[in-house]
Amino acid sequence: MGGIPDLAEVEAMDAADPLRALRDRFVLPEGVIYLDGNSLGAASHAAFDELRKAAAEEWAHDLIRAWNKDGWFDMPVELGDQLGRLIGAAPGQTVVCDTTSINIYKVLHAAMAMRPDRTVIVAEGDSFPTDIYMAEGVASTGKNTVLRLAGVDAPTIEELIDERVAVVLVNHVNYKSGELRDMAALTRMAHDAGALIVWDLCHSAGAMPVELDRASADFAVGCTYKYLNGGPGSPAFIYAAERHLADVRQPLSGWWSHARPFAFEQAYAPGTGIRRFLCGTQPVLSMRTLKGALDIWNGVDLATVRRKSIALADLFIELVEVRCGGYDLTLESTRDSAKRGSQISFIHQHGYQIMRALIERGVIGDFRAPSTMRFGFTPLYVGYRDVWNAVEVLEDILRTGVWREARFAVKTTVT
């Protein structure tokens, strides 16, 4: 086994883990090693407490009065500020609402309107698809808007950034490979070309320090149900830099973003600040599980989270390569932890079946077509011993070839 850590060393890593106590705040099933927090984060006692309170006390008892009495009205901006701390955003620039897809639409339109003499949106061909699809939607309603994709129209995104570009839409961490982009450098390059930039933080928010303000980012979007553990389909977020807030406009100009909603005026007038990115009534119960989940982050240092994330992933790579060598696994993620998010992808021709077999054995990762097995490491509730155990199961599945059994080839809707 060479120089890889043994079980005692792995257990010592857990014992020394400063985040170890946080695991007890989550509700995880017995017998499961959950390496898919990058797809749907785990439930927590705090989320359940908020949910019970919002449903049984506020909705049931206060009814319509809850909008004032229980602070429902300001929740999108209050949760936005609470989340802002985790993505390097000073207060007043982040709002929780709608979905990542819808928020992409808002900020792309907003950015296009800020660069009326430019026509190009740049995105990534290997982006999570909804970013591309929403950019297509913006192009379909824009005036002469053109969408250009890295990997399709040029080899890299950097090569597509020129003086025709209004806005660059880019993933901070790639959903498949886990590649982490340099936010400050790419933002600077976009600005040097006179373009604006939108960062998709779906796979970095809650996984590492993010420094939107420091990087001078223009806009950002992201979901809250991955590393932030907000619950299934909990509302997404938008960040817009303070310098843009006075003049920015977006076309999903619903009642909730109006300057004076309760004046019931006939003409739209955008509200002040980040509220102008709101649109309609938000799902209060799903927001409240998010509130509970965000409360867990109080006092958590993101640099510590990042260190553990890297250590977990490095351990995983090391153990897989030594113990599962010879089974045609190829590391898709980079070995350079500085350029990687909190997930590790391995490619295998039969990755789908192997992942089904892992899940049956309680090791939950996920699969992305055509052949990527994805393993996410959420430092708040995954430990080093989990990584050890997961690799033991993987090794067993590969060694026995159990994944070749017919039932593992049955396709499911969500993969």
Place this chain on the structure above:
Amino acid sequence: MGGIPDLAEVEAMDAADPLRALRDRFVLPEGVIYLDGNSLGAASHAAFDELRKAAAEEWAHDLIRAWNKDGWFDMPVELGDQLGRLIGAAPGQTVVCDTTSINIYKVLHAAMAMRPDRTVIVAEGDSFPTDIYMAEGVASTGKNTVLRLAGVDAPTIEELIDERVAVVLVNHVNYKSGELRDMAALTRMAHDAGALIVWDLCHSAGAMPVELDRASADFAVGCTYKYLNGGPGSPAFIYAAERHLADVRQPLSGWWSHARPFAFEQAYAPGTGIRRFLCGTQPVLSMRTLKGALDIWNGVDLATVRRKSIALADLFIELVEVRCGGYDLTLESTRDSAKRGSQISFIHQHGYQIMRALIERGVIGDFRAPSTMRFGFTPLYVGYRDVWNAVEVLEDILRTGVWREARFAVKTTVT
């Protein structure tokens, strides 16, 4: 007191009410008469059961597997079909997702694209404002799109419908006055002019029989947290007539509406049928309270609901006018129950203070600027004795003048 019913007669009406047993399925606070179900519907045991199951069993235990195992993936279309029964929509035409505002944006853009030689959107000046604001947003991203408002650009909506009109956006029941439009007649008039029509059902879905298919409506939108009792901010719905589904396109073309989401393709291709109106990931927990609330409707006859709604409202008008005469209350709603939704509005110069005083005494209606006191009658959980008691409190407040006390003039955010 003239010929108005006495308490014994009112109690007899409750005893004979075929919907009376449904009240026990709801969770209502002690000492409250809730006449604001037209703003936020009441909680129910079924909604709580679904919520607990979705959170504690599915999210916490099944984690990412819940998308397949627990049917989360198909919930928007399954709930859409379940809701479709309440709005006269055959299966396959209704989907639950996003917010009313966002869904208005989708269907208006879809309709504009279906009438490329026309430029006008018609809406109502006295509409709930978000309809107008979203139409403004559509116009801002459309090519030469013009918004014309009834009450502003012409006295009535009928006078605005001509051969330049692509789409008419209209409220089935007015949020303030409670006025009910003739869906079949206005749809026919729009079609005769070659226009499409979008019905906003926020104040009619769940309050009365709605016959979208029978009226040959093109599109409809609505919320689920009023008469449908889906919970605070539960996702809204979209209806699109089957004849439009093959060709319709909408610009919020997110991953969830793709024909093959798990192929992760680089180009957008709309999914089949009503799924193409989906966009991003829906708030599962807020959808599940809606599921519980919709289950209550199984076996409920909407004609019976409508009859009780009218009887409750007629009783309210009669009691208020006889017992609260001489206090400057003016009926804003029509006396003609065939032209009225399930709410009654009275105008009073000091309506805000009077409503605050009512709420303090446990009679919860709401206020709409500048002077409308709104009382909603949800036949599933409001009884005739509730109406009697509410008017007793109103009479007392008016007679004593207690509403003149300073605390009732303090403004709240949500009114």
